[in-house]
Amino acid sequence: MKRNPLALVVVAFVVALMLYFGLHMARRPHSASLTRIDQSKPAPDFSLESLDGKSMKLSDFRGKAVLLNFWATWCSPCKIEMPWFVELQKQYGPQGLQIVGVAMDDASKEDIAKFAKDMGVNYPILIGKEAVGDQYGGVPALPETFFIGRDGKFVDKIIGLKGKGDIEEAIKKTLNTQPATSQATSSLPSAPGFGAQN
Secondary structure (H helix, E strand, O other), X not given: OOOOHHHXXXXXXXXXXXXXXXXXHHOOOHHHOOOXXXXXOEOOOOEEEEOOOOEEEXXXXXXXXXXXXXXXXXXXXXXXXXXXXXXXXXXXXXXXXXXXXXXXOOOOHHHHHHHHHHOOOOOOEEEXXXXXXXXXXXXXXXXXXXXXXXOOEXXXXXXXXXXXXXXXXXXXXXXXXXXXXXXXXXXXXXXXXXXXXX
């Protein structure tokens, strides 16, 4: 059976186009940050299970600067930035930074826990759900990182892999936010590792 050379060229072109847009999605420039995210609005709250089986809410960290990172075990760029997050949590944790990882893949909890342990992760890892991803714009590419101020509002967003310096710059902006004033929360004791910084 004779093959049509034009058909082969078209197929090759379509495959190349798909590869290009696939890579482009994962490496969108920082100018595309905060797409469909209103900086004046609070980040959507959610409740997800942590690797140790506890239920954890984003609002548990109110009063802290939160770096919320959507990632997956199969994501190569995620493996590059995770050691940075470990260092940044050590460096900026005492100033009120809390990094939170949300695993968005089909691996078992045990596999995710092993992966996190091998990477030396020193921050909470939560088991992601599609509904939570949808609350954050669908998370079209991984990694995707949101920076949430002490008042619970969006500060910045990075899609794909950026340099450690870019992440650190966004962390500093997030740490400079002021917590929302609330008389109700000021009298309540904070659980260890959660709530407002003393």
